[in-house]
Amino acid sequence: MKFEHCIRCTICVENCPVFRVNPAFPGPKQAGPDAERFRSDREKSVDDWVLLCSQCKRCEMACPCGVEPAQIILRAQQRYGREHPHTAAHLLFANNYYLSTLGSLTAPVANRFAATKIGKRIFRRMGIATYIPFPRFSFRTLRGEKKSISRGNRKVAFFYGCFINFYRPDIGRKIIRLLQSFKIDVVLPPQWCCGLPALGNGNLELARSFARKNVASLSNYIDAGYEVVYTCTSCGLCLLHDYQGIMDIPEAKKIAENSYDLHEYLLRLIAGKEIRPKFQEVHRTLAYHIPCHLRALKIGYPAAELMQRIPDLECRILDDACCGLNGSYGFKKINETTAVQLGSRAVSLISKTGAEAIVADCGSCRMQLGGLSGMASYDPAEILCEALGIRDKKQMK
Amino acid sequence: MSVIAYDVIVIGAGTAGLTAGARLASEGLQVALVTAGEPTACLSTGCIDVCAAGVNPLDGIADLPESHPYHRIAPAAIRDALLNFQRQCAGLHLPYTGAPDQNRLVLSAIGTFKTSCLVPVTMRSSPQNEEEKIHIVTFAGLKDFYPGYILSRLRNAAFSTYDAGVSTTMGIAANFEDDTFLEAFILWLEKLNLRENKIAFPAVLGLESAAAIVDTLEQRLERPVFEIPTIPPSMPGRRLFNVLKDHFRRQGGVIYWNWPVVGVEKAGRQIEAVRLESQGRPMSLNARAFILATGSFVGGGLSARRETIIEKVFDLPVFVPGTREDWFEQDYFSRNHGIGRAGIAADAAFRPDGCPWDNIFACGAILAHVEALKNGCGHGFAIATGEAAARSCLEYLR
Incomplete structure (x- = not known):
């Protein structure tokens, strides 16, 4: 929050995807450090454009001076959320976890309904964009998987995240098999939404309640010698940074100290010579x-x-390109144009590479880029599984 | 858990760091680059200034004071580094025109001429004197470019204004990537029936496709067109950064963003790891050698205290030009401020003088006695020393 450190070099502005295409957003420099000096606790927040920030955090990655424009804007967004009524779309997406639980239980009906004209019209009426199909709920979520123990040296508590759980449990099962193939024990600890959708929709309290439950659950596993492995990069960012930062959750440091991105975890095991994966050839050109x-x-x-x-x-x-969807951001009609423009740019950069398919760690990026380009999109773990000959046996089709 | 290890870690993502990193990676080494943020290269004009003195910058270098680090590199190696840079860029759709032994001028946004050597192809036709007949096309509401400054100096210049629908450098550049926008713009230009020999634009002609856009404009308008670099946000600077980054990646290099180094781990005469301050578990990366390319004051490599100057990563000894009174001239715009000489003094292998460790090599603007402003040696110096430091590092590792 060191907004005074800003030297106004505009490197953040150059990196802001939203600023590129949406003139209504004044950019991270103005919305962040510049506006911050005018925000007073005694006045109601009036800048509705803070909601146009997608929280991609590219400004923070680019800033050479350690200013955190996205963090400053995130706090302004929470305050705006406290002081103004929430729209239907904001409420729905903040509660995406509960909605998806319901959606999965009623998957055959819910999926069919979401694809109908009436369904789409209702979505649009509620301020939800329908330019790419809504992801399909999976009736069989990952949560229901039985524990399987392979008696290895390392023990992993897998934080799979909502996208894998509700929409692509097949990828989750592949990841479990991938870890098990290295003789790593994998358990699925009780877990809830990481809280990021709630945070991104201006509902800090709801985000905190998810976070507290997750911290309590994961903390038990860490005490029992488990390491937490996440695969969704946004869940990971939330566990590592937002729990300790804006959400201020006690014991969050312990989670951050013991949580690893799946691929980072494997790389570290390789560096320590604990595992020696033997990858077979994969004849593909991927972006x-x-x-x-x-x-x-x-x-x-x-x-x-x-x-x-x-x-x-x-x-x-x-x-160099943000996909534009940013979780629920692009699904809000107010951001639809921005999301489509950014997505199209990302797709055009991808098609210039001549790749046959897209790889991305994030489910929402894959949804956007796959939806806009019609290309196949994979999680990197799926490619690793392909190179190691690991298949999801339960996969239907 | 085990720490991830590389052969070399480069600190700093500017022209010097990316050049050194790409060279080392192309030799088959595992290279990671860590950076606090994006480099000052993004804010630059994208032009490769080698040495402003002389018609041939390589001759100009020969006349620099003996202390200048350029003298640690053979003239042939400087030329090779620049030619190599030109080859890379041509392969990545951002050709640079010019030759390492020939200086040329570039028209600036205030109507003055800047001496440079290799320039992006989009500035190829930038005028070489004040008499040329040019027509400047600017954009409605664009606050970072005033053709009036140029008109006051170039008497044969005129200007027109186009309404691009948006008024920021980033927004206009994004529009130019769209073929429909470009087509409408060209139609508008054709209707102007311009009589001038050359058409100039502020540097907003796209981001990824700038070279192709300039080509299209030249063909359709049947005369040379060129960009005039603007104040930041600078598209030519960003294009240069993107090309260097892309090249580094293609050699197999890895970049860690937002990674300001706050600590080092050392054993004897070796640095073993660099550390990032993080909210959670400590993050560190191991390597056998380190390239220090953190830039000078604006880049963040050096920091001035009341009476002294410190190097921020390894706390290396810094050459301080006299006492504080000697650091600054009275004239703010002077190119002769003593502080321009501050930095890390290095030997012929680009190892910092008085450095207690054997596996650090320094390159780019952090070096002492560079005086980049006075000598007009920005990116050219970064490229030459980046290559040279990488070569020394390579010899050390073998």
Whole structure:
């Protein structure tokens, strides 16, 4: 929050995807450090444009002076949320976890309804964009998986996140098999939404309640010698930074100290010679779209380093474009144009590489880029599984 | 858990750091680059200034004071580094025109001429004297570019204004990436029936496709067009950064963003790891050698205290030009401020003088006696020393 350190060099502005395409947003410099000096506790917040920030955090990654424009704006967003009524879309997306639980239980009906014209019209009426199909709920979530123990040296508590759980449990099962193939024990601890959707929709208290439950649950596992592994980069960022930061959750430091991105975890095990994966050739040309929140984790691009070790795999890294969806951000009608413009730019950069498919760690990036381009999109873990000959046996089709 | 280890860690993502990193990675080493933020290169004009003195910058270098670090590199190696840079950029759709032994002028946004050497292809046709007949096209509401400054100095210049629908550098550049926008813009230009020989634009002609956009404009308007670099946000600076970054990646290098180094781990005469302050578990990265390319004051490599100057990563000995009274001239705009000589003095292998560790190499603006403003040696110096430091590092590791 060191807004006084801003030297107005505009490097954050150059990096802001929203500012590029939406003139209504004044950019991270003005919305962050510049406006901060005019925000007073005694006055009601009036700047509705703070809500146009997508919290991609590219400004923070770029700032050479350690100012955190996105963090400053995030706090302004929470305050705006406290002082103004929430729209239907904000309320729904903040509670995405409960909604998705319901959606999964009624998956056959819910999926069919979401794809109908009437369903889409209702969505639009509520301020929800429908330019890409809503992800399909999976009836069988990952949460219901039985524990399986492989008696290894390392024990992992897998924080799979809502996207994997409700929409793509098949990827979750592959990740479990991937870890087990290295003789790592994997358990699925009781877990809830990380809280980021609530935070992103101006509902700090709801975010905190999710966070407290997760911290209590994960903390028990850490005490029992488990390491937490997450696969969604946005969940990871929330666990590592927001729990200790804006949410101010006691014991959050313990979670941060013991949580690893899946690929970072594997890289560390390889560095310590604990595992020696033998990757088979994969004859593919892939465009690796780096999710904004992976950059923000400050762990480099570990999946890229792993994929570099796969023979014959051609993997081009693209980290200059935000996909524009940003979780629920692009699903709000007010942000639809921004999201489509940013997504189209990201897609055009991808198509210039001549890649046959997209890889991205983040489910929402894959949804956006796959939806707008019609190309296949994979989680990097799926590519690793392909190189190691690991399949999801339960996968239907 | 085990710490991830690389052969070399480069600290700083500017022109020097990315050049050194790419060289080392191309030799098959595992290279990671850590950076506090994006470099000052993003704010630059994107032009490669080698040495402003002389018609041939390489001759100009020969005349620099003996203390200048350029003298640690053979002239042939400087030329090779620049030619190599030109080859890389051409392969990545941002050709640079010019030759390492030929200086040229670039028209600035205030109508003055800046001496440079290699310039982005979008500035290829920038005028070489004040007499040229140019027509400047600017954009409605663009606050970072005033053609009036140029008109006051170039008497044969005229200007027109186009309404791009948006008024920021980033927004206009984004529009230019859209073919429909470009087509409408060209139609508007054609209707102006311009008589001048050359058409100038502030540097907002796209981000990724700038070279192709300039080509299209030249073909359709049947005369040379060129960009005039603006104050930040600077598209040419960002394009340069993107190309250097892309090249580094293609050699296999890895970048860690927002990674200001706050601590080092050392053993004997070796630095073993650099550390990041983090809210959670401590993050550190191991390497066998380190390249220090953190820049000078604006870049964040050096920091001035009341009476002294410190190097921020390894706390290396810094060459301080006299006492504080000697640091600044009376004239703010002087190119001769003593502080321009501050930095890390290095030997012929680009190892810092008086450094207690053997595995650190320094390059770019953090070096002492550079005086980049006075000598007009910005990115050219960064490229040459980046390559040279990488070569020394390579020899050390072998």
